[in-house]
Amino acid sequence: MIEIVDLHKSFGKNLVLRGINLTIREGESLAIIGKSGCGKSVLLKHIVALLKPDKGYVKFEGRIINEMNNKELYETRKRFGFLFQGAALFDSMTVEENVSLPLTENNVESKEAIAKIVADKLALVGLPNTQKLKPAELSGGMKKRVGLARALVTNPSYILYDEPTTGLDPIMSDSIDDLIKDLNQKIMATSIIVTHDMFSVKNVADKIAMMHEGKIYFTGTPDELLNSTDSVIQKFIQRTGF
Template structure:
């Protein structure tokens, strides 16, 4: 379980996250949404400890990530698979090497198990036989799938996705959403998806947390969100980016 307790985060004089509190329970499938630049990715990076909140605390499985040693934080991070918005693949490394690097850094796997996990994770995202390809040989959608393969190779308890379908065509968007759902079900994981794509919200979430003006505007089931009468939620659903609330 992840508990976010009264966290705030500012950059210069701009408040991005303003005293947020909520809990992510084991097995949740959450979409974190809001207008562009509202702080969704900042929240995701704060949850995993890549950014430090100015105030408040984050506990993961009863451990406050800002009060534990770096070694313990690294061990906690090994429970997470992180899918970055643009894939975040190293251009000078093959697909297999990109996946293997995370396994070398965050697990105690030997070379045989690393190779096995690379093959299995690529198979899960329908990217088998691409192990020796370079990132420059891949399309945007293929890079996203390799990013997912790298994450699931860690056998994580938590999967964090940062805008996994941004810039993809509808067919590839459906493919990525299916992967999110399949791994959530088959891997028995907790899924948190940062997105502004309503198709991903509808198809790959069961709970929605909407950020607005640094605060939580909505936290509830996806069905309740899609049928909400809240003016700010309605404006977002209608694509009205001028609504200030």
């Protein structure tokens, strides 16, 4: 379980997080929504201690993340897979080299074992036999899948998705949504999805946290959000074109 308590973060005079309180339970598929620039990705980076809060804390399975020493933080981060916005692949590397990076950087497996793990994860995301391709040879949707395969190589308990359908056409977005749902069932990971795509929210999330003015404004199910008469919620939904 992840507990986020009174989390504050500023960048200069820009107050981004103004007291976030949120609990994420094991096995949930949580979508974090809100207008662009509201701090969704900033919140995501605090969960894995890529950013340090000005105030408040993130607690992971009973331990405050920012109080962990380097070894404890390293072990904790291995529990997370992170699909970066835009997939964040290295253009000079093959698909296999990109996917295997978390393993080769930490020397945790033999070359033979790594090759098998990479092949298995690529098959899991629907991209078998693509190991030798370069990112330039992949479509936008394929790049997202490769990024997801890389997020899965350490067999994480939690998967963080940063705008997984941004820049994709509706058909490809649906295929990524289907993949996320399929992975939730197959590997039983907890999913945390940052998005402004309400179609994706409806497809993949069983719980929603809506951010507004630096705080969590709403938590509930997709149906509860869509049926809400709250003016802020309705305005956001209308702007998304849902």
